[in-house]
Amino acid sequence: MLRHDNSSFFSAMDLRPALMVQHSGNITDPTAFAQVLAKTLDKIATRASNGTGKKFAVEEVIMTSLRRLYTLAQCTPDLTALDCNSCLRAMISNLPKGRKGGRSFTLSCSVRFEEYPFYNAPAPPPSYLPPSPAPTSAAPEIRPKGAKELTAVESLQFDLATIQVATNYFSHENKLGEGGFGEVFQGRLPNGQQVAVKRLSQRSKQGDGEFKNEILLVAKLQHINLVRLLGFCLEGEEKLLVYEFVPNKSLDYFLFDPQKRRQLDWPLRYKIIFGIARGMLYLHEDSRLRIIHRDLKCSNILLDSEINPKISDFGMARIFGVNQTQASTNKIVGTFGYMSPEYAMHGEFSVKSDVYSFGILLLEIICGKKNNLYQDEYLAGYAWNQWRDGTPLKVLDPAIVDSNSRDQVLRCLHICLLCIQEDPAIRPTMTTVVLLLSNNSITPPSPQHPAFFVQMKGLESDQSTRRTMPLSINGVSLTELCPR
Incomplete structure (x- = not known):
């Protein structure tokens, strides 16, 4: 492509004029074809926009033997990842329907699909085969019982002496923070690389199984918006996880501090929101596994040097089968305030319970407040009442509202209310959330009343919990309210 203009167009996204070319032949199985096409285009749009250098991706899918x-x-390589993703999503929505091939393009990006090769494939294509049956009654959970289960990631193992030297023997000066799992220390490996070392406490709520779960799980996940596991150490009483060092701490460090949250203007908050959404979409749809995080919250969102969000802490995560949509458990783990009601009360979890947590997280980013009691009601209920009464601007953090950002902030609040609806079935998927965030031409549906917030006596909304159902009759009771 060649282009010239009398004004600068570098790093500027152009969505007009948008052109479309279509194949003259019709698809004989348009519904099945559209599903495969949509999933494949979504995958390569994510890869292309996340790529460094050339923003380019291809994918070849075997539909049948013939x-x-x-x-x-x-995208043009001068675009930011966010603009590239937005441009590609817009062009995907502009592609022809029911055709054997088509192309949609603008001055900034292009998407194309055909039933014949129109590029040089770099590697043999993956097979698109019917998935093998998977049990739907319960989710398979990684439960390693010994050292054999760690052989797949032996190359990631550090010896204890290396970690001790790297962290100055876990000195107080190297300590970054502390949580229910134990302490986190900054360290420097012999090659000079900075790392963060999570040291599992002997009093930790996270046991050996969860520790090994995190190793085996995170080692298989690679995405710009997921924290990267570099290795682990399992020696004597020590259980250590070694992560990439993320210099700007966690989102809650900034968001809930009256002074520090001023550093997060709306463009930065929107960047964080979109990055978290992409990371969750990867976990739910685009990775080799389907992962339910189960503990998505502000303190588990780390910020790198460019304020890119990175989802962390996979000790509570569960793997779903290919065709599995829901599972249940009698061990409730997670954080009150972010927990969906069907999970907190019945132990039922799915991708939609993660969507609920994302909605609460999104609300906190918009409001700059925790989902705790606020003016005699929880933040989620307060936000809903203001939205219903036509006064949504009352809930917004004053630091981010101006004439340039108001429409986008209100759109994000709209998406948040869709995510925290009572009925999991009508909450959007993360695919829909990413689409709504990246394409302003799509009008979201009207939200319904959000779920009642479940609060446990003696616990703040951001405290983690582990409990087994059913509850003791002498313990706290949970009441479900049903209208007559």
Whole structure:
């Protein structure tokens, strides 16, 4: 492509004019084809926008023994990741429906699909085969019983002496923070790389199984918006996880401090929101596994040097089967205030329970407050009442509201209220959330009343918990309210 203009167009996203070219032939199975096409285009749009250097991705899918699908997504390399993603999503929505091939493009990006190769494939294509049956009654959980289960990640193992030297023997000066799992220390490996070392406390709520779960799980996940596991140490009484060092601490460090939250203007908060949404979409749809995080909250969002969010702490995560949509447990783990009602009360969890947690997290970013009691009601209920009464600006953090950001902030509040609705079935998926965040031309549906917030006596909304159901008759009781 060649382009010239009388004004600078570098790093500027252009969505007009948008052009479309379509194949003359019709697809014989449009519904099944559209599902495969949508999933594939979503995957390459994410890869292309996250790429460094050339913002380019292709994917080849084997539909049958005689039929293949070829797809391509590309942005001009001067675009930011956010603009590239927005441009590609807009062009995907502009593609022809029910055709054997088509192309949609603008001056900034292009997407194309065909049933014949129109590029040089860099590697053999993955097979698109029917998934093997998976049990739906319960989610398979990684429960390693010994050292054999760690052989797959032996290359990630550090010896204790290396970690002790790296952290100056876990000195107070190197301590970054502390949580229910134990302490976190900053360290420097012999090659000079800075790391964060999570030291599992012997009094920790996270046991050996959860420790090994996090190792085996996070080692398989690679995404710009997930914290990267570098290794582990399991020696004597010590259980250590070694992560990439993320210099700007966690989101709650800034968001809930009256002074520090002023550093997070709306463009930065929107960048954080969009990054978290992309990371959750990867966990739910785009990774080799389907991961339910189960403890998404502000303190588990780390910020790197460029304020890119990175989802952390996978000790409570669960893996779902390919066709599995829901599971239940009698061990409730997570954080009150972020927990969906169906999970807190019945132990039922799914991707939609993560969506609920994302909605609460989004609300806190917009309001600059925790989902605790606020003017005699919890923040989520207060936000809903103001939205219903036509006064949503009352809940917004004054530091982020101006004439340039108001519409986008209110749109994010709208998305938040969709995510925290009572009925999990009508909450959006993370695919829909990312689409709504990246495409302002799509009008979100009207939200319904959010779920009642479940508060446990003696616990603040941001305290983690582990409990087993059913509750003791002498303990706290949970009441479900049903209208007559």
